[in-house]
Amino acid sequence: MHEIDEAIQFRPASGNPIFRMRGLSYSYPDGVEAICGISTDIFPGDRIALVGQNGSGKTTLIKLLSGLLKTGGGELSYKNEPLDGRLLEQKSLETGVLFQDPDDQLFMHTVLEDAAFGPRQQGFSSVEAHTAAQRALRQVSLDKMAYKAPHNLSYGQKKRAALAGLLAMEPGVLLLDEPTANLDPSQEQVFLDLLKNFPGTLVCISHDLIFLYELCDRAVVLDQGRIHHDYTMRELVSQRHTLREHGLDFSFRLVVAPQVPEHGKSPHENPHSGGGRVSDRTPKQPVVAMQDYNHRYPDGTLALKNINLAIEKGGRVSIVGENGAGKSTLLSCLVGLRQGKGDYFFSGNPVTRKVQKKLWRRVGIVFQDCADQLFCPSVKEEVSFGLRRLGCSRAETEAGVFRALSMVGLEGFEERVPLHLSGGEKRRLALACVLAMEPELLILDEPTAGLDPRGEELLIQILRDLSVTLLLVSHDVFFIRELTGRTLVMHQGHILEDLPTRDFLTDERLGNLNGLAYTYRVQNTRDIQTLQHEHEHEHSHLHYHLHSHPHRHGELVHEHPHEHAHQHLHRFVHRHPGQGEKHDHAPRRYHEHDHPGHDKEPHDHSHD
């Protein structure tokens, strides 16, 4: 482990901080130390990215700041007063906390009532509270949904409604826990705009450093409950070794060269699974084929319209589309959870009602929220569940469990409880459960949701090495580009385009249609690439050096070399190509440089 940055104060302590932490600690009831000796200040107007691996103490720190947890030790003050008792109540009305799951936060009967809850608790009358709530709903573009019940909103709408509940209180501080997790790009952009326009102090937890780079100016890196670094966001993203040490290195996402080979085929793709319209090619026997397939929800909504689709063996196909485009419904039909009308063939055989019930033997799916798939008391039971249903013997099951866990890097986790695994481990376990059953078609629904960069990198390595037919539903352009050679664009229940991934990625029209035109992400990626390639910093040190300058000895004016010492700042521009690679760095101790005007500076010797 690297050393903790001693100079952790981001800025000189000036003015009155909103939060002042000195030796702040907290331990869970089971004795596990979550926060350990944190000392820092949060000033008005700060925009802080709170980053670190899963389990580093970020959420606990947010809960301490919001007063939901009582400090276990040290000092925590809010506006120069210790945070307890009456002040705690006052602070909760001045601070907004946005939780990761919006369903936790929307507890009232309608969106409007929920947004008005905070102002009512602040002491405003019903009319004033509803006025504030309406204003906040307008800010998040949900004024048209004011009287809708929260459970009838989409996920993105719920997130915005939760934010509206905070904005209505006009808080001075916003504490955000993964504000954009699981949002599609267009919703993410809406959220970003809202937060950028927020005039107060922001503390934001996220694994998405590109988003944080756009939003925050200060980065606090937590590791095992301690602050390891506290510096600018630019410094954080530019130092790959620091990012890597904390499991935050997202540089693998910053690859400039296109990874999709010619003709839209991924490096791992079967020669038959490349891009091009289905109708343009003469495919071999496809694993999946749908013709004129429709699906209608029980309430009459036509969710899938005239779907025509063919995926050949070994093909790697992505499905993109805005929320509500019909992607998840299509997956449900493919895996046999729903049945629509039209022709559906699996490996050339029509999927009748009888065949549909047995599709689980041949199709594996990893849900967006993989916790929905984990219900057994141990990892081993979880992975062996599907194998037992397949009728495998005990020995085959043991071997299958071992093989699947090895594939996803979870060897030794057999006796662990799935519920207690981290987000990334749960995701890999859900994948192992499916891979153990050796499906002919593997479906991944938003595999990167909630993963930290290390988890993402690990997942992409696993998926690259698989030789299975892959269907990926994602908003993550990087994953789409890395893993698939063909992209289906869905819009309002039908497949709008079926084209090579490379063509899709360069088609701005389709990007805009699906909200995948990440303007700020593209720009930030370029900026970060430049920063990681070359960055500058400055440091001061004491110089002893010889130089000559005219000086007087009584009547005599002369010039000769002599030595003296002084301290000044040096500015360097150097490169950080990556861990393990050569580091082009100007030497600190011995290096040549000019000292313009130094003779005017204070000297340690007399010139008289």
Next chain:
Amino acid sequence: MADVIHIPLWYLPLLVLLPLVALAAAAVWLRRLAHRQSIAGEEPDWSVPPLASEKGDDSMLHRWDVRCKIVTIMIFSFVIASLSHLAPALAAVGISLIVLAISKACLARVLFRLLALAGFLGILAVVMPFTVPAHPGDTLVVFAGLDWLGLNMRGLLLAATIAARAVAIALLMEPLLSTAPLPVTLHGLSRLGVPEMASQMVLLSHRYVHVFRQEARRMSSGMQVRGFRKQTDFETLRIVANFLGMLFVRSFERTERVFEAMRARGYRGRFPEPVKLRIRPADILIAALWMAAAAALITYDRVIL
């Protein structure tokens, strides 16, 4: 001594099976009608309150003070439940239909409520005529050759009375519950003496039952795609126990998170009052009129008949 009427055996399907078939057909028709009614043509305008009272397009029941409404309908329901004759029970159904029409309640939801009762009432209508003990003065219908199977007309009448009472009360539930937002109704209950914590729990349960249902459905799908099919064996029991345990743990964790979110927004044990309740003379008058109708029903049932 009971009057016995002997009829040919072929009357049996006519008298028993045909009503059953008719009831089943009615249930299917009701279900279809309710389903058609429940399909929304267009997304409603959620920027305005969904209840008619809040839009100005209200009914007497929407304007009625919620406490008066709860007390009056509850008392009226108890009166209906105490009726012992078919005629006043049918009169009660008539009153309930009038109230339903006045309240402009959603027909689909009323039909779904009736459908929920249909099975129970159907069984009652079939079983009671054959199981009610014969009393002197009863009329028994005996099918030729099946002397042990007597259809007691008093039983049939009793079943019809129970069905009418159940329908009359069920019809009143929609005017009671859908003419005010749930928080207002619960607030009214609190003002009538129901503990506030109980009202808050009902309100939160109503909000989160949908979330838990969706969570359970997703988990069930997760099991299905890995081959789980319910069977009558020990293994199924074990898996279902795991599923329920996990659902419970997740629900428990969610309740903790919800409570934290509530505290973070200033919750200190009380929800804000959704409305200021105020009883007007008109509210008392409506309640009095309704109680008079209830008294008339009781008089008709107990004194006149």
